[in-house]
Amino acid sequence: MNEQFGWTGKILRVNLTEGTFSTVDTMKYVPKYIGGMGVAHRIWWEEMKSGIKAFDPENKLIFTVGVTGGTAAPSSGRGEFVSISPYSYPEQYTNSSIGGAFPTQLKWLGYDGIILEGKAPEPTYLLITSEGPELRSAQDLWGMGLVDAQEILHKRHGEGSTSYGIGPAGENLVRFAIIGCGIHSATGQGGMGAVMGSKNLKAITLTKGKHQVKVADPEALLKVTEDIFPKKINHPWIKENLADKEHNPFWWSWVGPNEKPNFSINWMGLVYNKPYAYLSHSCGLGCLHGCGFYELRDVPATTHPGLLHAMTGCNHTRYEQFFHAEEGDKFAKGFEIHELAEQLGFGHFEIVYGIVPWLYYTKAVGIDTESLVGMPTDVRSVEWWVKLLNMIAYRQGFGDQLAEGLRRTTEKLGADVYAHTIYEGPEAARGAAWQGGKMKLPVAVLGGWGYTARSLGTEMPFPMNLPSMLNWMIDTRDPHHNKWPDWAHQDFQNFVMKAMTKQEDPYTAEFPLKWAKLSTVRGTIIDCLPECFMFPLRNYMGWQFDEQVGEGTWTTAVESRIFSSVTGQKMTEDELFKAGERVNTLFRAIQIRDYNRTAQMEFEEIIPRTYGTYDAEKFKVTTGNFYEYLGWDRETGWPTREHLESLDLKDVADELETLGKLPKTASVPA
Amino acid sequence: MKVKDVTIDSRSVPKAKGYIGMVDPEISACQDCKVCELYCAMIHEGACGAELNRIWEISETFTGDYYVRTCKQCISPSCMAACPVGAIQVDEVTGARFIVEDLCTGCKLCIKACPFDPAPINFNSVKKKAIMCDLCKDRPEGPICVQMCPTMCLELKKY
Ligand code: SF4
């Protein structure tokens, strides 16, 4: 190749123990593994082995930006962290994406990614400038809030500098700690912040670079961007309520095209922010629309003096919802704890869907968790929240246990009582006003693999949740943030309808298999390019188009056009889909080699979380069908040699065979 | 392109048709996506990078202020007067003040002469050329930053 488009061609390797730097050639891995997460998976396959724990210095934390990063490609400003996740239960390799200006700027510094290895001898931050990388002492930043530390770094390194970093939760190895980009974006999944903390790394700061990321066919990229450009809407500072459909520009994204009170409004609707104005903010560079995250400033704190500047939106509005029925400045109350959680560096889901509801539900059913925590549970008290969040971030008292996450906590206390007891009554955040106060949930609302989740066998009934159950089964995290099965799609509704009217047995139907495979591969491609999860879900999320460019659910044509226009390498839709399948299968191989993943293990993980709504025997057949549908063996769940070789992964098949982890008899993919 | 009279009187050049600015934030505000910067760079340079944009979206992420800066297409452009080789010229159709790449020697005198600090002139250190907003004079559709801004918070402001 005379000219290199898209990729910068090198990945920075940082040995934190030794304080040394080197580079890895990206071009060894592309276009075969697309870019971004696909490259990270391949590096992981080559460099890692089983037996390493999340907080061991031998664990690596790899950040990658995909091929479109650093260009004008739509929503290209995201990147992906991969590591052994301390949050996953048991610890497993996983991935989590993040936005901000960082991914774009890393490309402009000439790197497609950063491999972080070892452990710094003392609190450190990594600074990368156009002069190169260096490690600096972070003694003065250690212990500081995530956002505050980044503000100091921004002042220190000047206009145009940007950072990723951790808060006290990451430093104290809270298993669901995030890596955050100021107030604007974070790795919500995986507990990547705790891995960073275990490496004594407080932050990574980038200044402006001089590298130029070339685009092979700018006109073609412009054309595909215009084709997918949603109808533009004005984004003024909005002084009305978020819950007001006339004024919230994302109302239609939230409630769906028919304005049914669906899950979205359930998560996001009831927030009365007045009198504080809000502004829609993109999560990363290249965003064409926004998805309903809002920035607010000058909101007064209610327990400490000072004004807050923070974000809320999507299902993170849960913090504010806990107070929406309260008297007085109710928004400021929720916003304060939200901001505190950002500073401490928590993954919000575990707090607002997991731990706090768990304390509320256990109390309601008479399981004593109050004496464990050492204070009466009061989810409508800001003071209670502040105490609780600090207890967890600093691992004080029972906070030390809660810092392990709800799954590990309930396993330790006894899951039968502390996780599986069924609670009936008002939902924790919204109280009795929501759906007539009728909720039926396990006290610990857990999805698979240790992740707090709303929709696994709880909020969504069978058979609606069947495709997503399959997504969960083969993942190591909550798949619903990047691999959503488009629930609002007509085909999906047809499947549910056929099952309800007994025209089709959902357990043996092809649809859930197809739907789960498609969303998994599509989600994988998103994290390799990168692009926004909204693209394939453009109808689901209520984006309006002048002209429809393919609904996005069944097609990844837009993605292949973006890839081709950036790189100049022709990649058809089928080829890109196959590359996505290759990356996902490699991810599978890592789970099998390093974490002994088997079909049995997956079945045993998922079925208890269906709370009797599934026929276990029949579901077993569905899971076998799904493995086969993916080209994997129906008994073990391991990819077959034929399938691995068809994806040009012969060396992976050979290594798995040596380990005795190739299925004995090849089963033919359906 | 011919070298123009380097003693050109920058006070007598025709006005540009306008300059790129922001609309009233009561109508629409910036969402901090830098789509304007990225497209500006890509359309002119076939590449993106911190030295290739001719418009800057300033992200004051810790105070929540987002605004753009670019060339004001001055009525009496001091950059043009300062250029010793006449590389800054005026487009006949749009009146845009623009830098003729082949003529620019990379002396940065325009950057020093611009009354704005920092000057809205970028410097491509690979090519050793100054670059500034040319109102996308070569695009029949007009300024790409205005066309692509997702929130419609950019416009061509008239004098
Ligand atoms: S494109 Fe518009 S919204 Fe995006 S950064 Fe530029 S001015 Fe702001």
Ligand code: SF4
């Ligand atoms: S570069 Fe500066 S001096 Fe020249 S026209 Fe633009 S704003 Fe005026």
Ligand code: SF4
């Ligand atoms: S008008 Fe064109 S050259 Fe000027 S800032 Fe906008 S995109 Fe860049």
